[in-house]
Amino acid sequence: MHFGACFFPTSYAISPAELAVALEERGFESIWLAEHSHIPASRESAWPGGPDLPQMYYDTLDPFVTLGAMAAVTTTLKLGTGIALVAQRDPIHTAKQVASLDVLSEGRVLFGIGAGWNREEMSDHGTDPDRRFGLMRERVEAMKALWTSEIAEYHGSQVDFGPTYQNPKPVQRPHPPIHVGGVAPGGLRRAVAYGDGWIPIGGRTTTDGRGLADLRAEACGEVGRDPASLEVSIYYAPPEAAIIADLAEHGIERVAFGIPSEGRDAVLPILDGYAEVMAAF
Numbered sequence: 340m341h342f343g344a345c346f347f348p349t350s351y352a353i354s355p356a357e358l359a360v361a362l363e364e365r366g367f368e369s370i371w372l373a374e375h376s377h378i379p380a381s382r383e384s385a386w387p388g389g390p391d392l393p394q395m396y397y398d399t400l401d402p403f404v405t406l407g408a409m410a411a412v413t414t415t416l417k418l419g420t421g422i423a424l425v426a427q428r429d430p431i432h433t434a435k436q437v438a439s440l441d442v443l444s445e446g447r448v449l450f451g452i453g454a455g456w457n458r459e460e461m462s463d464h465g466t467d468p469d470r471r472f473g474l475m476r477e478r479v480e481a482m483k484a485l486w487t488s489e490i491a492e493y494h495g496s497q498v499d500f501g502p503t504y505q506n507p508k509p510v511q512r513p514h515p516p517i518h519v520g521g522v523a524p525g526g527l528r529r530a531v532a533y534g535d536g537w538i539p540i541g542g543r544t545t546t547d548g549r550g551l552a553d554l555r556a557e558a559c560g561e562v563g564r565d566p567a568s569l570e571v572s573i574y575y576a577p578p579e580a581a582i583i584a585d586l587a588e589h590g591i592e593r594v595a596f597g598i599p600s601e602g603r604d605a606v607l608p609i610l611d612g613y614a615e616v617m618a619a620f
Contacts, residue, residue: 341594342617342620343572344371346358349395352601353607358409369595371420372399372419374420375399375424376424381459384457384459403436407443425453450514450518451538477493480495480498483513487514538572538574541575551586555569572595584620
C-alpha cells in the first residue's frame with residue numbers, strides 16, 4: 340500500500356517546497372496536484388462535489404511549475420498530476436512538460452489525467468465538450484508516440500501531426516505511468532483502454548476494497564487484460580485504519596489523503612495525524 344497526498348497549490352497555502360519536504364519526511368510516497376487553467380465567470384456546469392465550488396479551484400497554481408519546485412527539494416517523493424486536464428492541453432507541449440519533469444526529477448513522474456467536468460472551461464480552450472473523451476484518448480496516444488519513438492507521428496480524427504523529433508525522452512520507460520481519473524464505469528473503462536492506473540474519488544465511487552477490486556477485475560476481464568497491470572489509487576479516503584486495511588487486503592495499491600489549501604500551521608498537524616495512521620502499515 341502506497342500513501343499519497345492530494346493538494347490544490349495556491350498562493351495562500353503552505354509553500355510547495357515546504358509541503359514536499361514535510362511529505363517526504365513523514366513517509367508519503369507521492370503528491371498529486373490539481374489543475375484548472377481558469378474558471379469562467381459565467382458557468383452552468385455543475386461541480387460534481389456539491390453546489391458551491393471551493394475557492395481553491397479558482398486559485399490553483401500551474402501543476403507542472405509547482406511540481407518542478409517540489410522536485411528540486413526532494414529525492415524520493417513521486418510527483419503526480421491529480422489530474423492534468425488533457426482535453427484542454429496541447430499534446431505536444433504537454434508531452435514536453437511531462438518528459439522534462441521526469442528527466443529533472445530522475446524518473447519520479449506519475450501522470451494523472453482526466454477530461455474534466457467544466458464544459459465552459461473546455462470550450463474556452465477550443466475543445467468541444469461532447470468530444471472530449473475521444474480527444475483525451477487521441478492526445479494520450481499522441482504523447483505516447485512522442486515519448487517512445489525517435490521520429491514520432493500521429494494521425495487521428497482530432498489530433499494530427501507528421502513525422503517529428505521531440506527530445507528528451509522521459510527517464511521512465513516506455514513512459515511515466517498514466518493514471519486515468521473518473522468514476523466507474525466510464526472512467527474505469529478509459530483507464531483499462533489506455534492507462535496504467537485508475538483514479539476513483541471516494542464518495543463518488545465506492546471506497547469498499549472488495550467493491551473496487553471487483554470493478555477492476557470485471558472491467559479488465561471484458562478486454563482480456565490482467566487486473567494486476569492496472570493500479571488503483573483512491574482519492575480522499577478517510578485516514579481510518581480499518582478502511583485502509585480493507586483496501587490493502589483487497590489489493591488496492593494506493594490511498595491519497597486530501598491536504599487543505601491552507602497555511603503551514605493548519606497543514607503540518609494534519610500531516611502528522613496522517614503519518615500516525617500510515618505508521619500502522
